[in-house]
Amino acid sequence: MEYGLAPELIQALSDKRWRKRAQAVEALGRAGDKRALPYLVRALNDRKSGVRMVAAEALAQLGDKRAVPHLAQALYSNKGRVLPKIGWALGRLGALSELVRALDDRRWHVREAAVVGLGEVGKKAEAITLLGQYLERDPEHGRELVYKLVKLSEGSTSALARLIETALVDRRDILYFAEVQKRREKRGR
Numbered sequence: 001m002e003y004g005l006a007p008e009l010i011q012a013l014s015d016k017r018w019r020k021r022a023q024a025v026e027a028l029g030r031a032g033d034k035r036a037l038p039y040l041v042r043a044l045n046d047r048k049s050g051v052r053m054v055a056a057e058a059l060a061q062l063g064d065k066r067a068v069p070h071l072a073q074a075l076y077s078n079k080g081r082v083l084p085k086i087g088w089a090l091g092r093l094g095a096l097s098e099l100v101r102a103l104d105d106r107r108w109h110v111r112e113a114a115v116v117g118l119g120e121v122g123k124k125a126e127a128i129t130l131l132g133q134y135l136e137r138d139p140e141h142g143r144e145l146v147y148k149l150v151k152l153s154e155g156s157t158s159a160l161a162r163l164i165e166t167a168l169v170d171r172r173d174i175l176y177f178a179e180v181q182k183r184r185e186k187r188g189r
Helices: 007-012 018-031 034-043 049-062 065-077 082-092 096-102 108-120 124-137 139-153 157-167 171-187
Strands: none
Touching: 007 018, 018 034, 018 049, 034 049, 034 065, 049 065, 049 082, 065 082, 065 096, 065 108, 082 096, 082 108, 096 108, 096 124
């Protein structure tokens, strides 16, 4: 079913029920109509994080590069569970420079969102190289990032080995951290 910019959807964006707003945002993203961009950008500032998450995903689905500055701004003005989704959306839109800039943020949640986004960038080899350079500058955060990089590298052991070497000398520490992270994911944290 083709929704486009149906007046019902636009009206639902102002509904007092956040789930209804989120459903409208999702439908606008699925419709693929680039005229929805301003409505989706506005939804990035919704008071409910669930709506903001759906808005980031919808903007990525829309595929309009004009959303990149708005998503980049949202990356710095949000917190918590919204950040990985914003990072993911930036990666899907190929916003490599914004993601690399976010790697230098003082908040680790923003840096983690940037890693998630870099995992979505089409040029994996370039993303791995950039992350390696980041780890050389900031090895303190190596353990968290190396676990993410294990997923990003998709089995490229030579690239991954270089990153692990850069991040931490003690591989046991990385393996322990990766095991702790796996257990947390299984428990739903």
